[in-house]
Amino acid sequence: MTHTWLSWWTRHDRVRDAFPAALLVAIAVVANAAGKDGWHLPRAEGVGWTVLACAPLVVRSRWPLAVVVVTLGIDLAHMANAPGYWLAPAASLVALYTFATHTDRRSAWAVGLTATIAITTTYAMATSQPAFSAQALARLDLAIAATALGDAIGRRRIRLARVVARAEDAERTREEEARRRVTEERIRIARDLHDVVAHHITLVNAQAGVAQHLMRTDPDTAYQALAHIKENSSNALDELRAMVGLLRESDDAPEPRHPLPSLSGLDDLVDSFRTSGLPVEVVRSGEPEWVAPTTDLTAYRIIQEALTNAHKHAAATHVQVALDYRPESLRITVTDDGRPGTANGAGTGHGLIGMRERAAAIGGKVTARPRPEGGFHVFAELPVTLSSKGS
Structure with missing residues (x-):
């Protein structure tokens, strides 16, 4: 069951990309519905900004850089209008993480540091706080952490891909080696068959000629030649049986083996x-x-x-x-x-x-x-x- 679920999850990119967006929207709804006096209808403004910022995340794995730019612009605008809203840069953090997993390390950190500076500066200006205040640094740390986590995951995926590629290459090498050995074995058997057939048939042909020539004039010698023909043909059959026996499957009936x-x-x-x-x-x-x-x-x-x-x-x-x-x-x-x-x-x-x-x-x-x-x-x-x- 777990394997089936994971297989389905990995095959549906859009569902996987939309999952954090749906989770952030749900958190925004809960956060905007809670108050000091109890639960009330969610504030439309806070939920609306979150939905707008999370919408691009549905295609985050297809266009990671474009999603970073769009979500960052929306989150910065939201922070400028509602500086106290703590969930404002969340969509940008997911986008930064995704971009870092899909690109090289230099590009990931160049975009990540630029976004970090923009988020920290916008928050400091919107709240009239120093750039190194605790609240501003908290957002800086989150952006840096999202980039670092994405970079680590991306490097791990690359290493796993290399391991899988090496394993597949090793498997192909083993298959090629097996095919090469089979080819060599076939060549060896072909050589043996050639040697046996050429040798024995040559002798049988020569002895048959001797027997034919001497059949009327020297029957005793002709008889000896026929005996040699019988012996050589028997030897040929024994050697052929021994070599062809090498081609039998393990569950075939055993044949007598000759040295x-x-x-x-x-x-x-x-x-x-x-x-x-x-x-x-x-x-x-x-x-x-x-x-x-x-x-x-x-x-x-x-x-x-x-x-x-x-x-x-x-x-x-x-x-x-x-x-x-x-x-x-x-x-x-x-x-x-x-x-x-x-x-x-x-x-x-x-x-x-x-x-x-x-x-x-x-x-x-x-x-x-x-x-x-x-x-x-x-x-x-x-x-x-x-x-x-x-x-």
Whole structure:
């Protein structure tokens, strides 16, 4: 109920502006109806001046400076005609307060001090009292207090507005960060899907070709090729199921999760290419110590993509994979002997882009270029730990 009332109050400016005016008019009616001999009809003159001065307050928040000027002029005229009427400058005080809440500090105090001097001087002249008499200073204090209160409220509103703006900005930043993370996750999944599909389908295609070629002349070898096709297609389905499982909602039925590939499975990866007809040599140097899981996965995917490109696009007859373990980095070199001008020539370049983006995501780098004598050279340098990334 309270919240509903406050919401209604804040939406109706004219009602909110008119409230102090109505209150002052009610006080004037009561003040002019009371007397030493009891209650009587309110004096029309006192109530009339109050109504006239309070009428502009209905639009005080829309035109605060104009309302100050109009109400001050009416109140000064009222004080000059009835200097003993204590309620005379009340409308001006409300107008000064409103103006101070809607403007900057310098303007608020310039108008407030001018009005204060005018009220004090007019009262002193109308009552033939010194400007520093108690009655005159009382009106000075009230005008100063109205300006000071309005200035304080205005500054508080500005601070609250800034706090709200910062909170809204922080909320927008969180939403943007969430969207950015979702985009990055989609890109990562797209890379994984590309790597898995390109790798396994390439192997299946090569092995299917071997099986077709040897089906009549060497059935045993053709049968082995078909077995490899079955194994690679099964592995592809398992990896796709694991990655697509990341997109499931929390209340979906659980799927079996398979570990992401890593360099521990490099020999199996190389063997799969060897069985498809691509000789691959692996050379290791340095002391292989602990490698961050992200680096491990990235290294595996880069080697997988490089071998897939060499087999699919370069028409290579030999590929060398070199792993150089260093204290702060892992260097990977994949070199093939494909024919000049055929390296990656038939591809879209998405694989190379994916390798570079994967390496950059963990603070590493990848360079890929054709060799003058033929084939392709891929070099990657990855940080062993994420601290090497500088984040």
